[in-house]
Amino acid sequence: MKFKEVDAFRAVMRSGSMTAAASGLYTSQPNVSRLISQLEASTGLELFRRNAGRLTPTEEGLAFMREVDRAFVGLDALKDAARNIRQFGKGRLRIAAVPSLAMSVLPTVLQQFHASHPEVTVAMDTSSSQMVSEWVAGHVCDLGLVSYLPGSSTTDAHAVCDVAGCCVLPPGHRLAGKPWIEPADLDGESFISMAHGDGLRAAVDEAFAARDRRIMHFETPYGSTICHMVGLGLGVSIVNPLVARNYVHMGIHVRPFRPKVPFVSYLLLPRNRPGSALVERFAELVQQVITSELQTLAD
Numbered sequence: 255m256k257f258k259e260v261d262a263f264r265a266v267m268r269s270g271s272m273t274a275a276a277s278g279l280y281t282s283q284p285n286v287s288r289l290i291s292q293l294e295a296s297t298g299l300e301l302f303r304r305n306a307g308r309l310t311p312t313e314e315g316l317a318f319m320r321e322v323d324r325a326f327v328g329l330d331a332l333k334d335a336a337r338n339i340r341q342f343g344k345g346r347l348r349i350a351a352v353p354s355l356a357m358s359v360l361p362t363v364l365q366q367f368h369a370s371h372p373e374v375t376v377a378m379d380t381s382s383s384q385m386v387s388e389w390v391a392g393h394v395c396d397l398g399l400v401s402y403l404p405g406s407s408t409t410d411a412h413a414v415c416d417v418a419g420c421c422v423l424p425p426g427h428r429l430a431g432k433p434w435i436e437p438a439d440l441d442g443e444s445f446i447s448m449a450h451g452d453g454l455r456a457a458v459d460e461a462f463a464a465r466d467r468r469i470m471h472f473e474t475p476y477g478s479t480i481c482h483m484v485g486l487g488l489g490v491s492i493v494n495p496l497v498a499r500n501y502v503h504m505g506i507h508v509r510p511f512r513p514k515v516p517f518v519s520y521l522l523l524p525r526n527r528p529g530s531a532l533v534e535r536f537a538e539l540v541q542q543v544i545t546s547e548l549q550t551l552a553d
Contacts, residue, residue, distance in 0.1 A: 259293035351399035402453030419515035425505030444489035
């Protein structure tokens, strides 16, 4: 089975006749007829019934056409990709991030990136830091953003944010008037914790090592979920302030927490992969946006 034979078959199916197909392929009708006969011989399928000069697709022909269409959809996608590569060096970016960063800084990054590269397609996936790290290491994604660095990570990691965690309190909480919160202040409080195995969970728990009288009612892997739960009055927590600021509309109180719990975010890149101008530009924008967001926190 050769590509020219399949192409001729597709042209006949689409046009309804060998004459029209030949015109579309800039060849002769006998040549199209020969290609169809060769395709039937190589596949062992009767693709058309011939009756008084008319062609009627058989059930086998219709079924084969469905498979041909699927294959040509893939070829069309490759053509689009080649065009984008010619124009931009690489016309598609696939990025992955933990939800907290995907819902806070990344929309602004995407807005600025799209303004300067409007023809580039960007696909974004969200998952845990562990999964994002695996995707980047496996070259499934061009870059990733994680809220901690998994111990098994085999990527090139660059710290892009190092900020002190803050305490988030439900609306009208008794501690809302305090300038900062300490572990003893949270004695007896329902606490919403990160999931076990999360690097941030260990850092938060370490702050309570000398005095831990929290009531561990809930745990979840994502800071954005925690903030929403705090807004519903389900408990208190320690989260990244870049995430917390997105939930002040729910009436939550955001207070500094002592001792410092470092929330470090990392940008991950695949190892042993040629550099890409688009990836480098996207990474620069991530750092610029995070730096700007941190400045607004300081103000």
